[in-house]
Amino acid sequence: MRKNLHRRGRPPFGKAYSFAIITFALFLLSWIGQFVTQLIEVSNNAEEHGQVFTWADFVPQFLSATFENWQSEFLQLVWQAMGLAMLFYWGSSQSREGDDRLEAKVDALLRERGIDVEAIDAAIVDDVSGRSKDRDPAAESTR
Structure with missing residues (x-):
């Protein structure tokens, strides 16, 4: 046990x-x-x-x-x-507000390169919940 x-x-x-x-x-x-x-x-x-x-x-x-x-x-x-x-x-500037700002920057960079941010987010949620193990978010975002 x-x-x-x-x-x-x-x-x-x-x-x-x-x-x-x-x-x-x-x-x-x-x-x-x-x-x-x-x-x-x-x-x-x-x-x-x-x-x-x-x-x-x-x-x-x-x-x-x-x-x-x-x-x-x-x-x-x-x-x-x-x-x-x-x-x-x-919520000081060193706490979660900084994480939100960093995530917004990463999302902006991904959109600038033509990568679908929502598809990546959905794939991450699926991976965390264990629904999909074979999906590649980067490959799906370029389709």
Whole structure:
């Protein structure tokens, strides 16, 4: 049954979520790195002042540093992602309006060369829907 799902266009889990897996792994490695370096720093600092290292002192400092990093980095990232999504949704010049303009240019070039744009569009729709596999839109447009 699992192979059947792959044939329907669903990639395997590792391929479908590889970006998320790699991002999570990098996050985990950096967080562990922060933990170790901060643990060494707090331990050395306590030793310099003649105090004993305690986890009760370390954990709040570690969590505070973690949340400060998350606040500065993730708020910036969220703003960039949400801002781009809003601009794309509202139709900025870099979103779908640019695609429409590009398509109009291609259609104009095709018409200039005497190629039937509507026949090509119909053939593409047929190909996507699976109706015709042997049609060549370029050959039909020159008939």
